[in-house]
Amino acid sequence: MILGLVTAVAASACYGTGSVLQALGTRRSARQEAAAGAVTEHGGPSLSSTAKAAVTWEFILGTVLDFVGFGLGALAARLLPLFLSQTIISANLVITAVLSVRLLGLRLRQLEWLSIGVLCSALVLLAVAAGPEGGHHADRSFHWWLLIGSVVLIAGGALIVRRLGTGGAIVAGLLSGLGFGALGIGVRILDGIEPFSLGALLADPALYAILVGGIGGMYLHTIALQIGSVNGATAALVVGETVVPGAVGVLWLGDSSRAGLGWLAAAGFVLAVASAVGVAYFGDEGGALQAAEEERKSPAGSAN
Template identity: 75%
Template sequence: MIIGLLTAVAASACYGTGSVLQAVGSRKSARQEAAKASSGAVTQHGGPSLASTAKAAVTWEFMVGTVLDFIGFGLGALAARLLPLFLSQTVISANLVITAVLSIKLLNIRLTRPEWASIAVVCSALVLLATAAGPEGSGATPLSTHWWLLIASVALIGGGTLIVRLLGGRAAILAGLLSGLGFGALGVGVRVLNGVDPFHLPSLLADPALYAILVAGVGGMYLHTVALQIGSVNGATAALVVGETVVPGILGVLWLGDSSRPGFAWMAILGFVVAVAGAVAVAWFGEPDSAPEAAHDSIGQADPEPSADKAPRAAV
């Protein structure tokens, strides 16, 4: 349990730091595209084009942030194998708190009293969850459910990407939610993956959950980048947290046999709800007064400096 918690906290730190760097890279690219007055930087619906998203991904800040994300992914995958999903995913989602704190130093942003209070709420909720968490389930599931996970991941990322591109500059909240759901599907896939313990390569390669992980991970990263390019929307960050925390947590209990300690179910539920609410509050109160309207229709109207709420993480 202790090793799992430490691993989840380390993953959260990697994701939180990576989020700040990715936000800087995404917005630097957006400003450069706007300065060029490049009509190819946006789609006909006002969202970032594939070319502009690719350019954001090759800035050095974004690349360093991505490396941290991959490290966080490895640590998060290990945490998902060691802890109940409702605990591991919630601890990892606390990277929003880490992002907010790091933004003080890296982005010269001052946190308000409501933000500090929200951070304290999240930390308290994590203590409740850690206290209430019991043994994780076995993760043993029929192969048919792994196929369903793959189908759901393809439908989520494929259909979601199409809708986001159609909505354009209005899709920040949806992009955040879909990226969170993608990272949640990734966490579930890691948990049920065959051929890991003990390691057996043929079983690993034959498991549809492996390909669900790849689809959900790559798609979630793309949608995360789009959300960062579109603009600062507090709801997008909140939606990401809900997507990556609530759905995997429920699936862990109903599908994988995760449970709390005897007599501590109420504490687990309370901690879970309070943690999500606190993360939403961090995003909500982190919206600067000078932020542009949420529904900007061009990435050229992005803020010159990203803030903590503009940096939702790419999570497991």
């Protein structure tokens, strides 16, 4: 349990720092591409814009941290109940919020800080209430449904987000979180790990669900960072990667709370999701207001 908690916290730190570094790179790229007219008919970033954002040094460094966080998060998913490991990892929202103030110059409002404080309290409740993790086995059909669902989610989500344009930041963040949630579920049920068997590993559809969810989730998160508030996009991601894996762990994989503390685990889970939604809502609204204010103060905005 202790090792699982430590690895989940470390993964959260990597993901939170990585998100802010990626936001630095994507925003710089988005400004350059918007000035060059490289946007879709709906006002969102073009494919070339997203690709160019991915090769900035800030984004690359952030991606390296994401890969480190992925390894640590995968270990945590094997050691802890999914509702606990995914929620702790999702606390990267706190790190993202603090670093965004320092590195991106964002100003967080009182309601955002309040939501973040509630999230931290919810994590404490979950840690106290969590019992031992359930099993790692699921029916083969479940592995296939996870893969099919991941493909439909990422492919359909990418089309929807591009249709929404500049208004799709929260949707992109939510869908990226669902992709990362599929990744967490896949890691939990992956065959060929204990004992190790390369043949069983490569034959498991869950392995490919992990790849689709991870790569697709990163792509959608990049779009969310390009067109919306880093805190709002990350908070939406938190909801997606917490709710579904937590429910799957409890309903199908045998995750449970300590005896008599089910109510505390449920309360912590609901508070964590509600506070993340609060940060997503207030953060997106605040980010839009701040962006408008900066545009008015810019020379181009003054000329208009």
